[in-house]
Amino acid sequence: MSADTTITTPPVGEGGGGGGASPAHVIIVGGGFAGLALVRRLAKARRRGRLDVRVTLIDRRNHHTFQPLLYQVATAGLQTQDVGISLRAILRHQDVEIRLGEVTGVDTVGHVVTLADGARLSYDHLVIAAGAITEDFGVPGVAEHAFGLKSLAEATMLRNQVLRRFEEASRALADGPADEDGTLSFVIAGGGPTGVELAGALAELVDLVVRRDHPSLDIDRVRIVLVEARDALLGGFSARSSRAALDGLQERGVDVRLEVGIASVTADHVTLTDGETIPARLVIWAAGVGASPIATLLGVTLGRGRRIPVDEHLRVVGIDDVFAVGDIAASEGADGQLLPQVAPVAIQHAGHVAQVLADAAKGRTTPAFRYRDKGSMATIGRASAVAELPGGLRMRGTIAWLAWLVLHLLMLAGFRNRVSVLLSWIWNYLRHDHSARLILDQREATTAETSRGPVTRSWAA
Ligand SMILES: Cc1cc2nc3c(=O)[nH]c(=O)nc-3n(C[C@H](O)[C@H](O)[C@H](O)COP(=O)(O)OP(=O)(O)OC[C@H]3O[C@@H](n4cnc5c(N)ncnc54)[C@H](O)[C@@H]3O)c2cc1C
Known part of the structure; x- marks a missing residue:
């Protein structure tokens, strides 16, 4: 397909609505916690005959990143591939089109997203699940x-x-x-x-x-x-x-x-x-x-935390057929405070949007989104953590650390990754080791060593 091709989608035909209408096209931007959960929930709804949609997942990376364990990669406890999982591998059994590309434009009137390579894709429903970036609050340096x-x-x-x-x-x-x-x-x-x-x-x-x-x-x-x-x-x-x-x-x-x-x-x-x-x-x-820069592409005034303002169904305020979920959405809890930018919020957001689409296809209304707090945990070090669970259950020390390990293994996508992470943890614990301590120098890849001296490779420039 040429770069400037627009893939047009026939009128919305939700819920297997009969009359031979084509399925509605749902575009999800971002294969993080929210995007992956949404692909799975939509696939499940389709399997159950509750919804008839075609789904495209766009991500600028070809992998999902399990951010909660990034700090272990940074401190040589885990390998990169333990924490990054190919989107194509993880979604192999789901009926979804995966597109590697960065969304650089959204035409909310024409229902078209534009990618950095110039490609244009039209949607019936757009879900922005593009996550967050590091916010420096303007601190110099x-x-x-x-x-x-x-x-x-x-x-x-x-x-x-x-x-x-x-x-x-x-x-x-x-x-x-x-x-x-x-x-x-x-x-x-x-x-x-x-x-x-x-x-x-x-x-x-x-x-x-x-x-x-x-x-x-x-x-x-x-x-x-x-x-x-x-x-x-x-x-x-x-x-x-x-x-x-x-x-x-x-x-x-x-x-x-x-x-x-x-x-x-x-x-x-x-x-x-x-x-x-x-x-x-x-x-x-x-x-x-801070919210991913894609938030600024929608032409709406950003909400608190510079996140995208959403209504009680996670629809972007003032824009039809566009939802925002996960870290990028300014979604509020029952107390009126912004919900935290954590994985359970992203996953529950995704579940809600899938429900909204399935209910809409059947002409039903969906109750407003309500976040169910799953608690918080943090490790302090070897065999030491704190955990605060719903119902006032609080743990510290080794028991909290074990709970943290089990929870993170369960949350981690991909069986191979779980096995690999578990083995690394066991090895590191028993051997008092952080075994992934490789220094991988980018310059080695981008500079060819030749008899004429170092040459910067053309694709590296
Ligand atoms: C170091 C760290 C530790 C954390 N620890 C925890 C924890 O212990 N527990 C917890 O619950 N949460 C934790 N979090 C938060 C949690 O990871 C996030 O809340 C969660 O990842 C949000 O999911 P998301 O789907 O909204 O976004 P993400 O998971 O960030 O996914 C966003 C995706 O969008 C893609 N994307 C962005 N812009 C574009 C674009 N323009 N075009 C195409 N693709 C795009 C990105 O490549 C990415 O794949 C942690 C976060 C970090 C950074």
Whole structure:
């Protein structure tokens, strides 16, 4: 098909509505938690004869990313392929057309989406499930110097950088006296679950692995600083869980700074809002989440958190036949607060949209979306976690950690991935290891080594 072809779709024919009408075309943008769940729910509704639709899933990546375990890739606990799963493999048995491409335009009047390669696809129902990006809140230097943790590419890059710092420090030690240039200082911005889990895993990497890999290195020089603007870690958790996270990280040697923010970041230091300067050449930004830029393509005024405003059925306010689900949607809970950007919300959003489409096909109305809170969990380190479940059930320590492991294995898509992750966890736990510590240098792939010297490959330019 040529790049500028518009695939036109005949008029909507939902619910096997008879009269030989063609099935309605549902386009889902994003193969994350929400997009995958929606494909599955629509396939199920079709199998049960409740809905007759044709489904296209568009994603700019060819894989689904299991973001909750990205921090383990960044700290060499898991391989990239444990956490990334090919969309074609995962949806092999579903009746869905998968399209690799980035959506760069949405014509909500003409019902057409445009891809970066110029292709145009028409839809009857569009579901925006494009997730979130790292939000730097305009803090100077974050975009240029800090690492985000949203994709496998970022997690792999971060792992490269972390491992490289220890190699550099070992080399510097061999070359002369240790300097305090921030090579072994890691600053993590944001004391939510991602920051806490990352800090704990990094501390564990240092204690269990770096200590053995670099015996000449003075491990006491390693500094992991976790900076949180609020007065407690794990905002949204109970005070007891926040305290447990603080104690657990401090026991592991993490320097936790509360009630202070990051004012700016440069290539070799971080300045805090209280004026303190911390030499650090590796800063990880886990302090903010913003909606994916596709939110701005709809021409609507963005809601709170710069997310897409939606009604009680997750329809984009003011636009027919366009839904927004998951992290990108400004959906509210019963208390009027924005729902958190977590996987259970995304999955439940998807279920609701599938229900709305199936009910509409049968001429029924659907009750408004209501989020069922499944609780929250965060690991602090080896055999240590906090978990808060519905009904006031709270757990800490090893039992919470085991619950976290089981839940994340169940949530992880793909049998092969589950087996692989489980084996890695068992290996790492028994061997006190983080076995995926490869430094994968992009330059090796993009630069050909020839007898004439290094040549940048044409496709790398
Ligand atoms: C480090 C980290 C740890 C987390 N830990 C947890 C946790 O422990 N528990 C929990 O419940 N939640 C956790 N979350 C949050 C959870 O991962 C998200 O809430 C969830 O992924 C949201 O699902 P989604 O489908 O809305 O978006 P995503 O899963 O982000 O998927 C969005 C998809 O859209 C695609 N896309 C974006 N823009 C375009 C475009 N223009 N064109 C085509 N495709 C596009 C992307 O490639 C991506 O595949 C974590 C998130 C992060 C980053």
